Amino acid sequence: MGAPGVVTGRTRPTKVKKQAGVLKRKREDVDVEKLEQAVVDIDPKNDKYTNFTDLPLSDPTKQGLKSAHFAVMTDVQATAIPLALKGHDILGAAKTGSGKTLAFLIPVLENLYRLQHIGTDAGLGALIISPTRELAIQIFDVLCKIGRHGHMFAAGLVIGGKSLESERQALTKMNILVGTPGRLLQHLSQTVAFNVDDLKMLVLDEADRILDMGFQKDVDAIVEYLPKERQTLLFSATQSKKVSDLARLSLQEPEYVSVHAEDRTATPKSLQQNYIICPIEEKLDTLWSFIQASKKSKILCFFSSAKMVRFVYESFRHMQPGIPLLHIHGRQKQGARLDVTAKFSAAKASCLFATDVAARGLDFPAVDFVIQVDCPEDVDTYIHRVGRTARYNREGRGVLFLAPSEEEGMLKRLENKKVPIELINVRQKKKQSIKSQMVHMCFKDPELKYLAQKAFITSTKSIYLQKDKEIFNIKNYDLEGFAASMGLPGAPKIKFLKDDGGNQPKQQSRQKVEVSDSSDEEEVGAIKAKDKPVRTKYDRMFERQNQDVLADHYKKLVRDGDGDGTSAEEDDFTGGKLGAKDDDDFLAVKRRIPAEDDGTNAQLNDEDKPIVPGGRVVHIAGASQPIIIDSNRREKLLKSKKKLTKLMDKGKKLIYDEDGNSHEVYELEDEKAFRAKGLPEEQRQKFIESAREVVAQADVEDKATAKAKRKEKARKRKERERNEETGIAEVDEEGGVQIEDTGEDPLANFLADAAYSDDDDEEVEPQPKKAKKWFESDSEGDERSSKKRKKGKKSKGTVVTEPETLEDMEALAAGLLG
Known part of the structure; x- marks a missing residue:
C-alpha cells in the first residue's frame, strides 16, 4: 500500500521483499558520503583499534562479520585495515594463522563499496591472486561468507582444472575476482571481453611465493595488463622487502606492516616445535610408529615429492593403521583435491x-x-x-625429521630466523619395523613395487637438486638402506647418483670413435672370448619379464649395465635440468656434428680418438668400416636387416670388355684426353652425326626385315588357299603331313570318340520306335529293321566289312590314304 490518502492504482499490496530491496539500494547511495568522511578522519598511527565495530565499515560488512562470529581484530588486522581503507599500498608480514585473509578482504569490500563499483557496467574492480588452487578456494569462501549479507558485488573464482568456456562467459560480469596466476594470465591473453582497465585494487596473498622464480614470469605478464594507478596489497608469513620485487609491482610508497617483527620467535607462541635425528632409511618406520601411537589425533605429514606421497599412502593403506588416511598433491585432479581438503577439515x-x-x-x-x-x-x-597448526592462538605441535648430515646446517638457519626448536628422542620400545611388510607387499604387487622405484627416484632427485649443499649432500645418505626400507631389493641405478663424468661417454659423437686397424684380429678374438655361449631355454626363461606393468617402464628405470641407454627419468636429471646451464632456454643442443662431416656413415678412421668405454667392435659383412655397440639401442641395430643395409657399402655395376677386363658402367674420362679430341661443341656435333648414322642404318634394316616378313606371310596365305581348293593337306619339308591347326585338342577329341561305338561318327539322338501293330510279333519287327539296314548299306555303293586280322586293318588303312 502507498502513503495514506494517495491512490497508487494497485489492486494487490506490494511485496515486502521488493520494498526491502528498493530501500537497500537507496540506503547505499546515502551511506557513501558518511563513510567517506569517516575514513578521512581515521588516524592509523595514533589511534588504536581492537574491535571491528571501531572501524568505519558499511552495514553489510558489519553484518557479515557478526554472522561469521568475527568481533576482535588480530594485530595484523588492526594495523593493516585502517591503512588499506585510506588507500595506501601495503606490505603485510605476520605469523601464520594470524588472520591475514580478513586483513585484505575487508578493505577490498569497503573500498569498492564507497566507490559504488557495482554491476556489469563497472567492470573488474579487485583482483586477488593466490599461489595454489586450494588457497584461492579458501579465500573465495571467506569472501562469500563476509559479503553475502547486503553486498551486491559479483565475485568469481578462476582456477585451473575447471571449464574454461564457462569461466569466459561469466568473467565479464565480475567485480571481484580470485584466482591463480596461470589461469588469470590465460584469460587475460585469450578472453577478448575480459577488461581490466578500471581495476582499483590488486592483492597478492602469500606474496613471497608468488614473487619467486616459480611464478615470476606469470605475475610480470599479468602486471603488464593492469593499470598503473591502483592500490596494491601484499601479504605473507615471510614477506619480501626486495626493491626489485616492489619495483616490478609498481608500488607507490608502500606501508610495511610487520606486527611480529620485534617478537623473539617467527612462529606462534602456542606452537611447540621439536625435531628428531632420523636417518633416511628409518623414516618410514618412525612415521608408522608415530601414527600408531597417535590414532586419535589429526596429523598432517609433508613429503618432498608427489610420488613419495602416493607410495606412502598406498603402502600404509594396505597395512591398515587404524586411522583414516588421505593424500593430496599437485598431480591430482581438482575435484579430488577439493574432496580431500573437505574430508580432512571435517575429520576429528x-x-x-x-x-x-x-x-x-x-x-x-x-x-x-x-x-x-x-x-x-x-x-x-x-x-x-x-603454520598449518597452532592457528588463532590454539595449541599445536610440529615435528621435523632430520638426517644426521642435515642437523647442523638446518639448525643454524632456523636459529638465524628466530625459530625455536628442541631435540627429542624416539622411544625405541615403541618403535616398530615395517621393512618385512614392505618387502612382502612389493613382491606381491608389481604396481606398488614400480611406484616405490619412482618414489625413490623423485626423493633422491629432490635432494640432489637442492641449492643448499651444506644441508643436502647426496653422498651423505644411505640410499641402499633407503631403498631397502621401501621394500625394494636394491636401489635403482640412476646416472646422477654416480660420478659427474658418467654421462660424458654417451654425449660423445659415435662418428669420431677410432678403431685401431693393427689390433683388429686381437680385438675380434677377445670379443669372441667374452661373448656369451649358446643361449639355452633356461637362459631365455630367466630373461623373461613382466609384460603387464613393468615391460617398457622397468627397462627405463633399472639399467643392468654401465653402457645401457639412458632412461626418460635420467634425461630429466642430466640433459634436462642438470646438464643445461639455463633452465629458461627453449632450445638445447643435444649433439653437434662438425661441418666437414656429412653424417651419413660413421667415420671410424680418426686415429686420435679413443674407443668408447664399455663398447665393443662388430664387423659386418659387406661394410668396410666396423660399428661400435655401446648401448641397448645400438645392440638392437644388429637384429634389423633393414638398418644394417644402410651401414653396408653400396655395390658397383660392372661390365666386361672383349679382353675380359671389368669396367664400371660409367667411367669419367681424363681431362687431357677429352681436350685432345677438340672443343666440346665439336664433339657434341660429331656424336650427334654418328648417332644419326646409326639410327638411319638401323631404320633401313628394320624396314627390310618388315618387308620380308610381309612377303612370307602373303606366300603362306596363297599356298594355304590353293591347298584348300584341291583338298590336299599341306606337306612340310620333312615329308610329314601338316594337319591344319583348328584350335582343338586332338587328345581330347580322341578320348571323346573312343567313348562311342565305331558305327556312329557323330552322336545321333535316338529316334522313338514306331509302335507295333496288334497283329505283329517281335520277330517280324526285327526282320524288317534288318532289311532296312541292308538296303541303306547298298545305297552307299561300298560295302565295308569289319576287319578281323592285322592284315585286314593295314589294307583298310592303305585304301583310306589313297
Missing part, C-alpha cells in the same frame, strides 16, 4: 600425506601434529608448513 582424527601444495595459507581446523618427514628446502618453507 585423520592423517593427511601432502606435498608443499598444502603448505601455504590453508586453514585446516584443529590440526594436532605437523610432521615434516622430508627436510624443507629453506626456513620459509618450514614456517609455512608448521
